[in-house]
Amino acid sequence: MISDLTSKFVLEPERYEFQAGAIHQFELARRDFFKLLGAGIAIFAMTKDALAAQETAPGHRSFHNEELPKEISAWLHIGEDGIVTGFTGKAEIGQNIRTALAQTIADELHVPFESVRVVTADTALTPFDAGTFGSRTTPTMTPQFRRVAAAAREVLQGVAAKEWNVPVEGLVAADAKITDPASGRSLRYAELAQGKTLALNIPAEDPVTPAAQWKIAGKPIPKVDGRAFVTGRHKYTPDLRPEGMLFGKVLRPPSFGATLTTCDDSAAKAMSGVVIVRDGDFVGAATPSPHEAQKALDAIRVQWKEVPQISNKEIFAYLRQNGVSKSDDRYRKEKGSVEEGLAGATHRADATYTVAYIAHAPLEPRAAVAQWADGKLTVWTGTQRPFANRDELADIFHIPESNVRVIVPDTGSAYGGKHTSDAAIEAARLARAAGRPVKVVWTREEEFTWAYFRPAGVIEVKSGIAADGKLTAWDFHNYHSGMSGIETPYDVPNQRTQYHAVPLILRSGSYRGLAATANHFARETHMDALARVAQMDPLEFRLKNASDPRFRNVLDAAARPFGWPRKKTQKGQGFGIAAGNEKGSYVATCAEVAVDRASGAVRVVRVVEAFECGAIINPDGLRNQVVGAIIQGLGGALFEAMAFENGRIKNPHFATYRVPRFRDVPEIEAILLDRKDIPSAGAGETPIMAVAPAIGNAIFDATGVRLNHLPMAPDGVRTS
Amino acid sequence: MANALEIEVNGKRYPVKYPPDTPLLYVLRDELGLTGSKYGCGEGQCGACTVLIGGAPRRSCQIPVSAAAGKAVTTIEGLEKDGKLHPVQQAFLEAGAFQCAYCTSGMIMSSVGLLQNNPNPSQMDIVQFLQGNICRCGTHPRIIEAVHRAAKMMQEHM
Numbered sequence: 001m002i003s004d005l006t007s008k009f010v011l012e013p014e015r016y017e018f019q020a021g022a023i024h025q026f027e028l029a030r031r032d033f034f035k036l037l038g039a040g041i042a043i044f045a046m047t048k049d050a051l052a053a054q055e056t057a058p059g060h061r062s063f064h065n066e067e068l069p070k071e072i073s074a075w076l077h078i079g080e081d082g083i084v085t086g087f088t089g090k091a092e093i094g095q096n097i098r099t100a101l102a103q104t105i106a107d108e109l110h111v112p113f114e115s116v117r118v119v120t121a122d123t124a125l126t127p128f129d130a131g132t133f134g135s136r137t138t139p140t141m142t143p144q145f146r147r148v149a150a151a152a153r154e155v156l157q158g159v160a161a162k163e164w165n166v167p168v169e170g171l172v173a174a175d176a177k178i179t180d181p182a183s184g185r186s187l188r189y190a191e192l193a194q195g196k197t198l199a200l201n202i203p204a205e206d207p208v209t210p211a212a213q214w215k216i217a218g219k220p221i222p223k224v225d226g227r228a229f230v231t232g233r234h235k236y237t238p239d240l241r242p243e244g245m246l247f248g249k250v251l252r253p254p255s256f257g258a259t260l261t262t263c264d265d266s267a268a269k270a271m272s273g274v275v276i277v278r279d280g281d282f283v284g285a286a287t288p289s290p291h292e293a294q295k296a297l298d299a300i301r302v303q304w305k306e307v308p309q310i311s312n313k314e315i316f317a318y319l320r321q322n323g324v325s326k327s328d329d330r331y332r333k334e335k336g337s338v339e340e341g342l343a344g345a346t347h348r349a350d351a352t353y354t355v356a357y358i359a360h361a362p363l364e365p366r367a368a369v370a371q372w373a374d375g376k377l378t379v380w381t382g383t384q385r386p387f388a389n390r391d392e393l394a395d396i397f398h399i400p401e402s403n404v405r406v407i408v409p410d411t412g413s414a415y416g417g418k419h420t421s422d423a424a425i426e427a428a429r430l431a432r433a434a435g436r437p438v439k440v441v442w443t444r445e446e447e448f449t450w451a452y453f454r455p456a457g458v459i460e461v462k463s464g465i466a467a468d469g470k471l472t473a474w475d476f477h478n479y480h481s482g483m484s485g486i487e488t489p490y491d492v493p494n495q496r497t498q499y500h501a502v503p504l505i506l507r508s509g510s511y512r513g514l515a516a517t518a519n520h521f522a523r524e525t526h527m528d529a530l531a532r533v534a535q536m537d538p539l540e541f542r543l544k545n546a547s548d549p550r551f552r553n554v555l556d557a558a559a560r561p562f563g564w565p566r567k568k569t570q571k572g573q574g575f576g577i578a579a580g581n582e583k584g585s586y587v588a589t590c591a592e593v594a595v596d597r598a599s600g601a602v603r604v605v606r607v608v609e610a611f612e613c614g615a616i617i618n619p620d621g622l623r624n625q626v627v628g629a630i631i632q633g634l635g636g637a638l639f640e641a642m643a644f645e646n647g648r649i650k651n652p653h654f655a656t657y658r659v660p661r662f663r664d665v666p667e668i669e670a671i672l673l674d675r676k677d678i679p680s681a682g683a684g685e686t687p688i689m690a691v692a693p694a695i696g697n698a699i700f701d702a703t704g705v706r707l708n709h710l711p712m713a714p715d716g717v718r719t720s
Numbered sequence: 721m722a723n724a725l726e727i728e729v730n731g732k733r734y735p736v737k738y739p740p741d742t743p744l745l746y747v748l749r750d751e752l753g754l755t756g757s758k759y760g761c762g763e764g765q766c767g768a769c770t771v772l773i774g775g776a777p778r779r780s781c782q783i784p785v786s787a788a789a790g791k792a793v794t795t796i797e798g799l800e801k802d803g804k805l806h807p808v809q810q811a812f813l814e815a816g817a818f819q820c821a822y823c824t825s826g827m828i829m830s831s832v833g834l835l836q837n838n839p840n841p842s843q844m845d846i847v848q849f850l851q852g853n854i855c856r857c858g859t860h861p862r863i864i865e866a867v868h869r870a871a872k873m874m875q876e877h878m
Contacts, residue, residue: 233756235755413820
């Protein structure tokens with residue numbers, strides 16, 4: 001029994017939204033499994049590296065190396081109809097993992113892609129999973145599905161050998177059948193699964209097919225179920241409507257941290273068909289139609305007690321002054337002597353960088369449908385952490401986890417923003433009072449206000465270089481925003497990186513890439529400034545200080561097609577470069593900008609980005625992720641920022657919180673480096689990291705103005 | 721009710737019980753069960769709820785249902801004919817022009833509206849026309865490619 005998996009590893013500190021809680025093993029009995037899926041052959045992978053399987057924290061930097069409990073991590077079912085179903089606790093949130101995993105299973109099991117289904121993120125059907133984040137689906141689920149598929153192939157060979165009474169050696173698995181080359185006879189997998197309820201555990205070994213021999217994986221297969229999306233048939237959570245469902249709505253406080261002092265809900269309660277719930281500071285209504293829910297809330301008279309709060313104007317000074325510096329070597333890394341390195345430097349450059357709070361703004365807002373029956377709760381919700389949601393719901397409603405089922409329909413994006421169970425709790429609370437299913441869909445304003453943000457941060461850098469342009473010292477301090485990507489990939493003999501925690505101001509949490517975007521912005525902007533001090537070309541300066549061949553390789557792969565170094569041909573034109581590595585993958589980004597001297601308006605003209613994440617599983621899906629990260633990164637680089645004052649968000653609308661739109665999109669060239677000799681890494685996050693510094697460095701090249709704050713140019717650049 | 725409101729959606733007439741000032745989007749989704757049109761902001765800022773009213777693309781979250789009465793409303797559900805996708809749907813599918821796909825219905829409806837009046841749009845025409853539609857996944861280049869592809873398909877089939 002696993003008592004508490006979370007105690008076995010340590011999360012990045014910027015994952016503020018994660019609550020420590022018991023994580024439990026999946027306990028579905030075998031017989032239930034076949035009852036649900038029908039007869040056939042089922043293979044369960046028992047991994048000895050259960051941690052890697054149920055990953056939360058990637059990379060050796062982030063968690064302790066400890067012996068971990070064995071646990072089921074993935075499974076596969078081969079039905080009597082030949083349909084192969086893979087089960088994973090990961091969620092499909094637009095990153096196209098359903099397609100990539102189906103490819104992997106088909107590839108290793110030697111069946112057509114079309115015969116594979118993938119069941120995702122359903123706590124009653126899929127193995128336990130800590131969540132879909134940290135770019136972990138590809139590096140953990142892909143090898144596991146390969147292992148189960150390879151084992152399934154062997155099981156099928158064994159069944160055929162028994163059937164024919166021949167030795168298993170020499171039997172061939174291909175094209176969804178087992179063939180005996182000696183006699184020429186063959187049996188389809190479907191025939192071999194006939195009438196069986198065969199369940200097997202396999203150890204986590206490594207018998208998988210090397211990337212160079214992949215036949216279905218590695219190909220640009222289009223997104224599965226594409227037709228359901230272009231016809232509007234796919235049901236996202238807000239589209240669901242179980243029989244008898246009511247529409248729920250929650251009364252929000254006027255500001256963060258406000259508490260309810262008086263509440264008169266008599267008029268609302270008198271309205272017909274209205275269910276009102278008041279429980280502590282929670283006030284909500286459930287009604288037969290959505291407009292009635294708003295009307296009911298409008299009829300409730302409430303008073304709130306508010307508390308004074310920090311505004312975005314004071315935030316950076318506050319963060320800088322309230323850092324808690326721990327000497328714990330998890331938060332502080334030191335090598336050589338920074339003081340000596342700085343003292344011996346020919347040139348010095350010191351600077352402070354700041355990063356604003358930003359919102360994920362997924363187009364599908366937080367939503368949930370909750371249904372109670374016989375004390376059991378079923379919730380459909382767009383979350384990245386179905387099992388954590390299940391545990392939280394069980395805890396809140398004082399019921400066993402086995403009485404809660406969380407199902408995640410393929411979701412209208414998340415970007416790290418859908419880890420909490422807010423809408424699920426609200427819907428469940430209202431549904432319990434109503435005795436009927438209830439749906440809660442947050443409004444855009446609620447989404448911008450009551451979700452959580454990517455944390456703001458202050459980063460201070462001190463650095464020195466020798467006369468030849470070699471780094472002699474690097475001192476890097478991040479206040480509050482986080483420590484993902486905090487360590488420099490450059491070779492510096494004297495270096496110190498430190499994370500300084502600050503208690504939360506706004507509700508904050510994960511965001512695509514976490515603090516790697518902030519830390520790369522500071523580092524790569526600073527490297528550009530150092531290159532100028534050294535009077536070296538920014539690319540040459542980076543290469544002089546970097547020895548990691550994968551790092552050098554992406555820089556070269558981006559710079560060449562970009563035409564680096566380029567000569568300016570127009571006024572206001574500028575070119576910038578930036579690079580980084582995180583979560584097992586490497587990125588380099590070149591940007592060209594045009595800055596209008598009169599208005600200061602910045603236009604990103606062209607971006608060339610090289611990305612390397614080991615062996616590519618689906619180049620088509622990967623290209624979408626890389627291009628998408630560039631465009632999303634452009635918003636945070638130039639104009640996205642939350643404005644807040646007295647516990648209120650001042651721009652909780654798309655009219656006032658600007659996200660990238662068609663006119664903002666530059667010409668984009670994504671160069672995908674396929675390294676079949678390196679295990680596949682995830683790709684959801686790293687491609688966003690170097691976008692902001694590449695654009696900022698290009699703006700400097702164009703104007704001579706160094707922008708050290710994200711977003712860099714919400715109102716353009718002042719050049720005079 | 722004597723003077724009950726009626727609207728015509730995808731060639732079918734529906735009585736409407738929700739109040740006449742209810743935005744068309746909620747009537748489509750919550751009263752008629754046509755959930756292909758999406759709620760993204762309720763403020764006319766994201767385009768996820770786009771439908772055609774009398775052939776023109778409109779933000780259904782901003783139109784009171786009463787204003788749609790007597791006009792032909794087309795939603796994403798009405799584009800497919802006899803199991804055959806509309807060329808714009810087909811083009812989005814072929815171009816892989818979606819990731820989470822929550823914006824896709826609105827993107828397709830806006831693009832159908834564009835191509836009705838401008839059968840051969842330039843890159844800039846497409847960018848300007850779709851400026852009001854948000855794609856948070858950043859699939860814009862493929863959406864533009866899909867509209868070009870659809871334009872070509874529609875001209876070949878004329």
